[in-house]
Amino acid sequence: ELKLPKRLVGDLSDVVYKKSSDHIFFAVELLNSMVRGSTIYFSMSRRQFHWKLDRVYSLKTDETVATFIISTLSTLHPDALKALQVLSCCGFHTDVAVLELLEESDISPCRGIRSSLQYLVDVGIVEIAGGLVAFAHDLIQQHVYENIDLSQRLDLHFNIALFLGLKTSMNSASIQAMGSIEDGFKNLYI
DSSP states (O other): OOOOOHHHHHHHHHHHHHHHTTOHHHHHHHHHHHHHTTSEEEETTTTEEEEOHHHHHHOOOOSSHHHHHHHTGGGSOHHHHHHHHHHHHHOSEEEHHHHHHHTTSTTSOTTOSHHHHHHHHHTTSEEEETTEEEESSHHHHHHHHHTSOHHHHHHHHHHHHHHHHHHHHHHHHHHHHHHHHHHHHHHHTO
16 A cells, blocks of 8 residues: 555556556556566655656557466465466356365365465455455456366366365265165154
């Protein structure tokens, strides 16, 4: 947060607004990239942020928000990238309950999927709503998925299916067993 009066940030704000096409995640990532590239910097002598407006104007931005976000994937922590790979194998969106099941497996990254989710939301790669985790754009999911080595992707699909299949089988068996027990109790009282 710059904490500067509007009159000082007006020009910067206008340029970021135009370059981000009014997409908040893109605007945040654009500002972060300007800080990383020292286009926006903190002046110790003036004790405030400054920027080189000519450099801001000349910044080349990608055509779409998704393309810009994809360009930042290489900077992700390995656990966050692994979480994205698992998510991409599940499709464009995944139920949170499925991710909680996968959290128990060796498929998920060392720190787990859940630990990476908030970061991935903050940087605009995924969104969480209504019990679903979804990629912010289908091109992001496609890019992550297609950049998994084919043999690794096949192993990941197999392991996800096997793990969920075993979990589902156990749940189905438990449900059937509970049904049998319930029927037995009903017969006692009839």
